[in-house]
Amino acid sequence: MNPLLIKSHYAAEEVKPYRVVAFVSGGVATANGATQPVAGVSESLGCNPGGMADVIQVGLAEIEAGSSLAAGDPVVADTTGRAVKAAAVAGQALHVVGFIQSDAAEGDIVPVLVSPSLLAG
Secondary structure (H helix, E strand, O other): OOEEEEEEEEEOOOEOOOOEEEEEOOEEEEOOOOOOOEEEEEOOOOEOOOOEEEEEEEEEEEEEEOOOEOOOOEEEEOOOOOEEEOOOOOOOEEEEEEEEOOOEOOOOEEEEEEEEEEEEO
16 A cells, blocks of 8 residues: 555554544543544554554555445444444544545455545535
């Protein structure tokens, strides 16, 4: 992959590989839902609590699919930080991590264009 921006962040909690990473108190952690502020996508190694996690904040990365996805789908984090299709929810702002670059089945590692944004419902 060709990320444009990789930043090391203190891992306040576990950062699993190929997952959406969220900002939490004291650093970053694997995201646990679509309403957490997105830091980016973790690299292939992940990180234990207390370490430094490399987070791809902009550009191409790889992410684990949490459901079936189609190329071009905007994605958010599921409860385990995997990518699922963003769907607007009335009254909620969802933190989109980016856009899937190829079709995927649940559990596949697929390319994603990391481009954090908000989806208002």
